[in-house]
Amino acid sequence: MRISLTVNGTAHQDDVEPRQLLVYYLRETLGLTGTNVGCDTSTCGACTVLVDGRSVKSCTMLAVQADGRDVATIEGMAKNGELHALQQAFHEHHGLQCGYCTPGMIMAADSLIREHPEGLDEQGVRMGLEGNLCRCTGYQNIVTAVLAAAEAMNGRAPAAAPAGGEA
Amino acid sequence: MIPAAFDYERADSVEAAVQLLSQHGDEAKLLAGGHSLLPLMKLRLARPSVLVDIDRIDGLSSVRDTGDALEIGALARIGDLAEDATLKEHCGILAYACGQVGDPQVRHRATLGGSVSHGDPASDPPSVLLALDATFVARGPGGERTVAASDFFTGLFETALAPDEMLTAVRVPKLGAGSGWSYQKFHRRQIDWALVGVAAVVQRDDGHIGSARIGLTNMGLTPLRAPGVEQALAGADASDAAALASAAEHAPEGTSPPSDTNGSAEYRRELSKVLVRRAVQEALAS
Ligand SMILES: Cc1cc2nc3c(=O)[nH]c(=O)nc-3n(C[C@H](O)[C@H](O)[C@H](O)COP(=O)(O)OP(=O)(O)OC[C@H]3O[C@@H](n4cnc5c(N)ncnc54)[C@H](O)[C@@H]3O)c2cc1C
Ligand code: FES
Ligand code: FES
Numbered sequence: 001m002r003i004s005l006t007v008n009g010t011a012h013q014d015d016v017e018p019r020q021l022l023v024y025y026l027r028e029t030l031g032l033t034g035t036n037v038g039c040d041t042s043t044c045g046a047c048t049v050l051v052d053g054r055s056v057k058s059c060t061m062l063a064v065q066a067d068g069r070d071v072a073t074i075e076g077m078a079k080n081g082e083l084h085a086l087q088q089a090f091h092e093h094h095g096l097q098c099g100y101c102t103p104g105m106i107m108a109a110d111s112l113i114r115e116h117p118e119g120l121d122e123q124g125v126r127m128g129l130e131g132n133l134c135r136c137t138g139y140q141n142i143v144t145a146v147l148a149a150a151e152a153m154n155g156r157a158p159a160a161a162p163a164g165g166e167a
Numbered sequence: 168m169i170p171a172a173f174d175y176e177r178a179d180s181v182e183a184a185v186q187l188l189s190q191h192g193d194e195a196k197l198l199a200g201g202h203s204l205l206p207l208m209k210l211r212l213a214r215p216s217v218l219v220d221i222d223r224i225d226g227l228s229s230v231r232d233t234g235d236a237l238e239i240g241a242l243a244r245i246g247d248l249a250e251d252a253t254l255k256e257h258c259g260i261l262a263y264a265c266g267q268v269g270d271p272q273v274r275h276r277a278t279l280g281g282s283v284s285h286g287d288p289a290s291d292p293p294s295v296l297l298a299l300d301a302t303f304v305a306r307g308p309g310g311e312r313t314v315a316a317s318d319f320f321t322g323l324f325e326t327a328l329a330p331d332e333m334l335t336a337v338r339v340p341k342l343g344a345g346s347g348w349s350y351q352k353f354h355r356r357q358i359d360w361a362l363v364g365v366a367a368v369v370q371r372d373d374g375h376i377g378s379a380r381i382g383l384t385n386m387g388l389t390p391l392r393a394p395g396v397e398q399a400l401a402g403a404d405a406s407d408a409a410a411l412a413s414a415a416e417h418a419p420e421g422t423s424p425p426s427d428t429n430g431s432a433e434y435r436r437e438l439s440k441v442l443v444r445r446a447v448q449e450a451l452a453s
Contacts (some may be wrong), residue, residue: 018172019171130357
């Protein structure tokens with residue numbers, strides 16, 4: 001079936017098999033390998049991308065379901081060589097170790113922050129990222145990074161790094 | 168994991184969906200959010216040869232106020248229902264339970280119609296809809312019919328829907344001033360399904376319990392009511408903690424909970440008593 005969609009602002013038209021999953025369309029057809037496959041069973045969130053601005057697990061969506069939609073992946077986050085506020089915050093607050101979960105974390109966090117223009121607290125971030133697993137960091141620095149990015153994205157002063165900084 | 172090959176059809180109206188189902192018979196399955204069906208197809212536990220995508224049908228995703236009741240379109244996203252102002256105001260238990268489903272990504276895709284039609288006894292919305300005495304609206308080749316929640320869930324992953332019927336809406340009553348509610352979902356991690364869940368809708372009547380409706384999640388092959396608890400609670404003194412606790416002892420009567428790595432059937436039976444007690448107490452306090 002022929003699908004037309006926008007990925008990171010670029011229009012694409014491709015013939016896909018109905019059973020092709022969105023994540024494999026992105027990775028194999030478009031070569032956008034930033035989106036990872038972790039569990040392949042809708043659990044880990046490594047494959048999270050935005051469809052019409054909302055986070056979804058692309059291993060549990062067909063490419064044909066994204067026909068006509070606007071898809072965003074980690075490759076579209078940095079603009080003109082400048083890191084997105086979330087990428088910058090993960091960098092500054094050591095929100096990653098191996099980095100496998102990071103693209104999914106960042107896309108899920110982007111959706112979460114935009115759904116909460118009133119701001120987020122630590123509990124809100126932890127609950128909001130419940131669909132994303134990380135095997136390395138213990139989450140602490142991910143939460144710190146997302147809180148800092150939320151402040152930056154909502155136009156507030158970035159939060160100061162917590163004193164003592166747990167590593 | 169890739170699903171087995173299938174033909175993909177997109178329906179742009181309920182009529183078109185029903186027509187495609189009639190045409191393809193048992194071979195076809197409706198596809199809404201896909202968050203129950205696609206995981207099963209990836210594991211090849213489901214192998215429909217035709218998928219009829221209903222996700223783009225217009226006009227089936229809102230919450231409508233119809234006076235004494237709310238009518239929720241079958242394609243309403245679970246995540247939108249969790250935040251819906253009308254639902255929160257008039258039927259808070261369903262909005263709350265929707266917020267307990269899976270994780271944000273799952274809630275962004277899952278639909279209420281899919282959650283109900285899948286017939287999974289471990290899902291949260293169905294037991295809540297049982298406790299609400301909800302009504303399901305279905306459309307088939309012969310037209311529209313309604314099914315009471317008590318008649319809808321017929322077996323494990325089975326419902327009263329015929330293979331050529333589509334669920335179009337769910338009607339829930341508005342909960343009036345005298346009623347309180349609670350949904351207790353017990354799980355180890357926030358993302359997990361309920362080991363056991365309990366929905367309570369309690370009508371307060373001048374210091375007494377006028378009536379109570381209790382729905383149980385993951386306590387058998389279908390979502391269940393707990394009639395023993397409901398009878399014991401009717402007319403009870405709302406401040407009599409011992410009476411409420413003894414009513415809760417009836418929770419596991421007539422249930423057949425599963426045993427799995429998360430807990431034995433015995434454990435679930437005990438848990439159901441504790442959760443019923445907590446649910447009734449919270450409903451009375453709300
Ligand atoms: C990781 C994960 C965690 C989850 N955790 C929970 C949880 O904690 N609690 C919970 O309750 N659920 C949970 N779910 C299930 C989730 O809520 C499902 O998506 C939802 O139950 C099904 O809705 P859907 O729109 O995705 O349906 P689909 O997967 O599209 O369809 C499911 C079934 O219903 C049929 N169907 C769909 N719509 C209709 C209709 N309108 N009329 C007739 N038949 C129809 C389909 O043919 C199919 O057989 C989880 C799912 C995942 C992937
Ligand atoms: S790969 Fe999609 S959720 Fe894990
Ligand atoms: S940084 Fe390794 S999985 Fe998260």
